[in-house]
Amino acid sequence: MTHWRRIVAKLRNLLGNKRAEENLACEVASHLTLLADDFERGGMSPQEARLAARRALGGVEQVKQAHRDERSLLWIEQTIQDLRYGLRTLSRSPGFTITAVLTLALGIGACTATFSLVNAVLIRSLPYGDPNRLVYLYTPNPQFNLPAEVFGPAYSDLYDLKKESTSFQDMTAFDESVFSLATQGSAERASTARVDGDFFSTFQASPELGRAIGPSDNEVGREKVAVISHALWQSMFASSADILHRSLLLDGNAYQIIGVMPQGFEYPHYSDLPYGSAQYKTTQIWIPLALTPHQMDDRDNASGNAVARLKPGVSIAQAQAEMSTLMVRLDKLHDARVRGWGAQVENFVDGTVGHVRSLLWLLLGAVSIVLLIACGNAANLLLARAASRMRELGVRVALGAGRSRIIRQLLTESLIVGLVAGGVGICLAFLFLRVLPLLNPGNIPRLNEASLDTRVLLFTVAVSVLTSMLTGILPALAVSRIDLTDFLATSSSRSVAGAHTRVQSTLVVVESALVVVLLAGAGLFIRSYINVVSVDTGFSRSTVAMNIGLDARYSQPERVEFFRNLFARLAALSGVEKVGGISNLPLSNSEDLREFEVDGYPNKKGQLVESRLATTQYFSAMGIPLVAGRLFTQEDKSDQSVAIVNESFAKRYFANRNPIGGRVSREDDHTRWSAVVGVIGDVRDSALEKAPEPQIYELDGNFGGGYIAVRSTLPAESLAATIRSTLHSIDPNLAVGDIQTMADLESEASAQRRFQTSLLSLFAGIALFLALVGLHGLMAYSVSRRTREVGIRMALGAQRSDVVILVLRKAALLLGLGLAAGLVCTWVATRAIQSFLYGVSAHDPITIGAVCALLAGCGLIAALIPARRAASIDPMQALRTE
């Protein structure tokens, strides 16, 4: 015991109890001075007096230690007392304890899980040095009506900026490409970043093995080197130690491996770049960009992406101002026909996680509401229990326990409950994180890296303690207000209990109100999700599509020949109905815009339209309906003499005219025209939520790469296998990408919505469950307290149905108040989630109605159980109790 006590005392000293120590030091010093003064007065020299004083006191350090032991003992002992007493009383009522622990565990678990997502995505630092100093550079051009993020700087502009600017410490240009990576006997598509010599130094990332790509690797003739990701090292090379002596075959060219990046560095990710390649998930290979001197001087050849690191102390605004000034000069060096290139510096971290920030905070907010409801429930349980412990506590007060001592005791008990609940909550969160990858929509960066790290665990402990305090303080205060004379006079707890039920009822009302808010939010999300997935996409869901990119081994005529051959062989398969090719498939996150003019329309300068190249069978393969005119035929020449437009195009540019026979200008020359021969139905192209934009389709008679679409009566899996084997038989060294149905693409496009909707619905479900448990608990409690009253009523002739109504009426009143308060809150709260909704108003009456009906229905069922128990009370028995 002594040993243990000392450990705790030491811990306490560690935690600092600085004031007591300082106080003690002063006191001992003063004591010594007083002693020495007296000795001096007795005739000693000052030095002798000081020594004598020390002797008389008996060892300064011993005195201090004795003081310390004594000082901390009482505190520790009382705490130990409280803990033991708390554990004993809690274990004596396991029903209460388990309910309270589970209630809080649900709340804390949900909070922990959500916070671990926020931690992984928003808080945990990116592995790029100080990521807050990284910025994206763009050179937007107002001539084109396009977002700034579309315009990466031209190489020459970038390298001039690098030379002339003073705001940036480092600057790099890079590109995303998909290469065919030769593996044993076959090939696969590898996401590859082509980077200039400053890429790794800008990101302040160094390889775990070997070296990174540097400026010398970008010199012509030395560029056949590659750095690979940790994942690729593991999967393709089995983490072999001689990796730096191995090489890779990319599009048939050998690249010497010079380095392996550590786990966690796979930049750029699919979700990092606003206009990144759709074929790209995470980067597995980095190779030199290896620009020729000619390319570096080119002001029209834009780098895909540019990232820079600000010098310490330089703000984004300062960098922006400097870059703008420099771009004014550089703009004049551009081709006179297209000028107006500006400057835009954007925060890197915002670009990476900005789009999910509000969603994650929203989820954390929702889960805090769940936690509040759990707290309310636990507080109610504690209040109910406190009422039944009134006798015990009254006796303790009568025996001299102080008010603060009682509060401390009760808080210790709720702290035990809170911490145990925290432990269970961590287990729940752990389970949740195991399920999370199934829900991952794929566009939230680093979501799968969510884990229970130290920060999350500290968060959980803090939440548990806070929860305990929130839960415990109300009952503790209520109980400690015991009036001793009252208590002794009534010799029962009846008088004190009345005040409690008022507090308890208030808690249930507040809980119901909070549930209404969450249910309404979840309801609106569900409605939006249903709206999105039931959107008419304009194409057939069963069509199978894939991207085929031929590598550098193929010349242009060989490519055309390859696809002719492929289309013919696929079309010959039994069950295959149509095979088509297209430059940009819907929902594939790829876009092609071009300038155009419409004959007989007041055209604007720089007018842009989505432009597609399609083969003759594409529309029928995709199930896109013909609205007017005709589709492309074999007889059409692919010299841009004919075009097909979609309905949106026809509506906007041929309003009140017949589009068939109208003319649209050709890309390169606004004096030459293509004749519109057909109008096809609109398709959802960039996103399911986004209304279709005008599109022009031109015939591609020499299809040489892009997406193919196949319609067949075969099941998707067997068709995919057949396509795969057909491709393999034509070229065994071809890397084949994913083969998906259009339904798969739709599912991917709605994945984030599914993610947010399922999480919010889960939280709302937990909240509803907790609130119902709370309501049921309160009604059961009040029934048990009113046993005698019910007995008297029944003895005086009340029917069982009267008793049921008596209980239900109270429940209905609480629910009604909760609903009313909740609807007011909802009115305000749902406006905040407006941007997450699709096709439904924030005050959607159907959702609100459903929420009311759901809560009222479930609430009355929860209340019916105790009501029936009240009705089954035997009056004789009831009158004999108490």
Place this chain on the structure above:
Amino acid sequence: MPIQILQGTLDLMILRTLATMGPQHAYGIANRLQQVSEDTLNLNQGTIYPALVRIEQHGWTRGSWGTTENGREAKYYAITKAGLKALDEETERWRQMAGVVEKLLAEEQ
């Protein structure tokens, strides 16, 4: 011959001292105890510190900093109401205890 302090009696003696003499610092208390015992008490002055902190934590005394007649800073202990009550109880208990012991010793002789 110097005598050892009986367990638990130091608190009582300090409380008594404070009740009689009014607020005192640790040195004053220790001096008073030695004076009263006519130096038969074997007391390192430091040994009263645990007792001081104990009775303060019980709320029987309240400490505050003040100045001595000679202008030195010192922490003064003043007995509280609860302390006076405790003093009465402890005195009573000591008297009973001492009485029992005295009676027992007298009978044995």
